[in-house]
Amino acid sequence: MNKPAIPNSFRTGPDEKGMFGIFGGRFVAETLMPLILDLERHWNEVKNDADFRAELTDLSTHYAGRPSKLYFAEGLTRHLGGAKVYFKREDLNHTGSHKINNCLGQILLAKRMGKKRIIAETGAGQHGVASATVAARFGFPCVVYMGATDVARQSPNVFRMKLLGAEVRPVTAGHGTLKDAMNEALRDWVTNVEDTYYLIGTAAGPHPYPELVRDFQSVIGIEARAQILEQEGRLPDTIIAAVGGGSNAIGLFHPFLDDKEVRIIGIEAGGRGLDGIEHCASMNAGAPGVLHGNRTYLLQNADGQIMDGHSISAGLDYPGVGPEHSWLRDSGRVEYVPILDDEALEAFKLTTRVEGIIPALESAHAIAHAVKIVPAMNKDQIVIVNLSGRGDKDVHTVASMLGMEI
């Protein structure tokens, strides 16, 4: 792959065709094309609309609890003995993760478009819970597609969705994970085109989803940038976030992309190692291809068939990644590195012990990389890790990994 020329700004994408370089686009069936164009039209109307922004800001403040704190993780910093580590506390948001940021934005969009029904896909269940939450708040019926494997390993979130009034439909195709849930959500959408809004949870899918999800999540980076300037008087040296589809990561990264002095690192799920097939490191071990409406790095075989990946973290268990990440990878602006299941688990335990914070296994991947690089950094340097969600949902998974029963 030829490396694209370095642009003047990394923050101008996508182009009018929805492309980030060769990535992104609108690879969907004709039935969905008019819907996607309609969504794009409405999105272009609202994205700079003051009333829409005001309504979203009000909900973000009083319903979701924004701004989320930028917390100096003193215990972890002391333990690692290097750079100062800050956590962007998305785990403190209503529903327990960054997913609510996107769901509030999209539910307001669905309302404006006059849609009557919400569908969503979910992996870890965080997006499913956030979707069910905003659907309850705004009075929409909601169907959440979730892989059968994920239904089993994220049972607390399944129960939460049902309490919130959503219907959870388990998907048994494939390995029963996020990829299969997304296929099934698209089949629902292609069938119920008149009244249904597809609330995609990550910065992937056909244009304009990668752009609009990124914009709704960019509140993370906008806040973090202002907060670190206020608390430390300067920008961080390094920012780190975990990447499944990549919505929390693009949300943190995007406002920093043109700050050349800030090193940006995305963490992929290394699973049981990149030598085999049990990982989800599409940008480290995959190749560009077309799936779920966009061109992006994918785990696939030589025949172009998509592989089922593996990760201890259901939220990272996806064989693709948002197209903007693929472009940032090829352009060299962002580094993407894998973290293994075991390393994430150690970081999970460490954070719980030295910070009194139980992180989501997704976020634990990002912390694990900080654990690797922070000790070699100077004490006056600063690292921000996106603590994208809380780990209550993962206690069953962790217990079984540790050989315990709860």
Add this chain to the structure above:
Amino acid sequence: MVTRIDRRMAKLKTEGRPALVTYFMGGDPDYDTSLSIMKALPGAGADIIELGMPFSDPMADGPAIQAAGLRALKGGQTLVKTLKMAAEFRTGDNETPIVLMGYYNPIYIYGVDRFLTDAIASGIDGLIVVDLPPEMDEELCIPALKAGINFIRLATPTTDDKRLPKVLQNTSGFVYYVSMTGITGSALADTGKVAAAVKRIKGHTGLPVCVGFGVKTAEQARVIGANADGVVVGTAIVNAVANVLGPKGEKTADPAEAVATLVSGLAQGVRSARLAAAE
């Protein structure tokens, strides 16, 4: 450039009847069986063959075609083998048009230029690629047209009059009208609405219009065929294969014979279509 599809459609027009377009999944349940199904299709009355290219994530397909694709992939089918199957078929039949149908990623990974070269060498006449709308024409549609392969586009109930010209612009061979919003294998839509939609599309193009999604029986083929230039049957054929496979995938009867029996009945349906319409 005149393709086998153009010639076949012109011939059927003189006969005054619609085409029977038959979809089956390449490699389901294995290469040899699938090739025997393909070879049986023209004799049973199929006018055009749609050869399905299996894909791991068929987002627009219902459970039957999803399962068929998985059986084929499990049986070792690849795009290389699907092209080989077409080429083997061509050694015995140089007239029946072959349309490859599937999703873009396997073609993209194969390489578009190499794919088009090999497709022509294998006797492929047209392509239906579900996830390439006109907005992505530069990917494959334009190169295919330049190479002399028809690019057949799907028009759907959501394709309104404003959008139709864009959909039809680079379409050739025929237009595939998807009779409803939904996945393959769902129930057939109201036939009156389908007839009106075909008429609407014909107001925008001189190309033949074939109708698919939901056609399962000879009677349905006859009713749809009364107003369309062709009737596409897919899920029913795929089911005919599945029905003669046991729980472990073993054959309980000859799949090619099962498909031929079904297609013969459907062929009678389309052959009585215009007669019925004239009554």
